[in-house]
Amino acid sequence: MDQKTQLSLVSRIVQIGVGRDEKTGAISFPIYPSATYRHPGVGESTGFDYTRSGNPTRQMLEEGLALLEGGSRGLAFSSGMAALTTLFLHFSADDHLVVSEDLYGGTYRVLAQVFAKLGLTATYVDTTKTAAVAAAITDRTKAILVETPGNPLLGVADLTALAALCRQHNLLFIVDNTFLTPLLQRPLDLGADVVIHSATKYLSGHNDLCAGALVARDPALGERLYFLQNSTGAILPPQDCWLLIRSLKTLALRMERHCQSALTVARWLKTRPKVTAVYYPGLEDHPGHELSRTQAKGFGGMLSFRVESPEVARAALKKLRLISFAESLGGVESLMTLPAVQTHGDIPREERERLGICDSLLRLSVGIEDVNDIIADLEQALS
């Protein structure tokens, strides 16, 4: 692997695990299902003792995740929420977080209904406005958690400015990079401390596994997060680690296609009479467009749009043929979501409506099918 450090990131991703099984030279790194490992002697270890603490297949994946994000340590979890929960356990009672208000409903749910009871509180702000974030910081604030682009309205937060704010107040800066992936946006390079992923989405990319990831920039923080991973045990099993490695190999190709097609679909949606607004950072009139260009290499495969009434939205969801009406995102298959009911159903109604997540807002995860087929399906569904 050392010999390969001069290669481009795309090549290095393809090469994750290749030839690393020294005994056989296997191209595809093996799945190690073993729960435990024989010790060579008392007080001796092969480096692997018990599979929760470390597993060769998971290690290969975790090294790959660290490589992708440019961090010192990667950790793989059994879901995106498991990664997030493990990270929240880093904090103590009476700590406070400042969190994006335009975020996945599951994050809101675990903070409001689980961590609030343990004394970890959160304030939700519009993180596209750095001043609003600064105003929300209190003496007890320990971290800022940002999703950018936001979900589902794709607002763009200024990562460099927020990183400076965090340094000034000695806060941990956490970025959820699920929507863009490290190939398009590298938050650690911009000053973030930890990157979190629902790896179920683009990293896995096939809607066929559930996984989460944390990547830390600083080795000491990486060690602390590893301690929490091992102590609480929400690890990704070896089979899914292997499947996720397999997925990463085509990530660059998939993301390229997702980005191209999402832009084409977004531009097309803008021309439709029943569509009243389109949210996609790749559109020149999106408020975060210029900022996106400076901190990301692409605009991703996610977009949302508003139709003229909730009835139009419901009718469209019913008529879709190629695109599935389903939660989740980031797969090769196109998926459409009604955020107010599905992904963001746990956010109180008045809060949702204040944010603009109403029953006529649809979110589209643009897949890698032929874009003409995707548009044809949308056209008939909106007719």
Next chain:
Amino acid sequence: MTDKKMRPATLLVHQGRDRDPATGAAVVPIYTASTYHHTEGKAGEYDYARSGNPSRDQVEEAIALLEGGCRGFAYASGMAAIGSALSLLKSGDHLIAPDDLYGGSWRYLAAVLPQLGIEATFVDQTDLSVVEAAVRPNTRALFLETPSNPLFKIVDLRAMVALARRRGLLTLLDNTFMTPLLQRPLDLGIDVVIHSATKFLGGHSDLLAGLVTTADPELAKRLKFFQNAFGAVLSPFDSFLLSRGIKTLKVRLDAAQQGAQLLAERLQAHPAVARVYYPGLTDFAGRERHFAQASGAGAVLSFELQEKEQVARLLRTIRLPIIAPSLGGVETILTHCWSMSHAAIPAETKLRLGIRETLVRVSVGIEDPQDLWEDLASGLM
């Protein structure tokens, strides 16, 4: 849900069976059951997993959809697919195969089929008159590969189909190198298409599989009978994994083909290289014939160095490609055909065919082509 009118990229992702009817699951479940309950003693759609199971059905339907066949069949390896498809022949039959056939296929035709009383003649299929001259009264089939492996001889498929129809022969074609995205042999009149799905269709060097399809319902019925009777079927887990690989075939192949074109051109311009075999090169001998029946040059190429020692140095120096038999993965694979893919063929036969010890085959992966070229060039002197 897809219909046949949809474009290839869409068919690849959805494959005709993209939702589990019971749960709406976006991915077809892995059905590991070996057997199925017979309600009130009557068999349903499925009764025993060798005969059929939903996970395998998914890839079988996919290959039929992609190749334009009426039914598809999935096997435990490419060789299991070839062996099963050749069950269409019987004792006393004769078939004509290419002289630079893949070594594993050559072994089966030359050493296994004769035990069953089926004889093969190996000829240069690029010359129609040579093939015609090899037809005997008991000839029943033409076994074809184009481009051939590893010398990229191009066989005129339309001419072979016309000859086969004239003489009442079955045509079987190994479409592994091209995949249905670049070459659709059933549309040209070929009877049976075979794939080592281990290669581009699987695409990740992590499973073994073979696929067969045909547009003829009568042949499909016989292939189904042999598949079930012989039982070299693809497992449910590998069916899932193959289906997953097929979803990204277009993005992988587009990228790999671009890389192959770049490498072929640079190799051709390199003083250490004696010759490059790749249909994408403007001066490639079979170029016109290839592009009359295929829409791309593919992602595999071969090249010839001047001396054996240069090959040894290349294999010692390069770091990025895997040095191994096989092809079609996301990782670039470099094969020394003499000692690997074609090891089963006797040395004098290989030499006669032009498969020398100085020949190297490259299956171009999806790494950055510039990285590949720099690595390859470091080993060329």
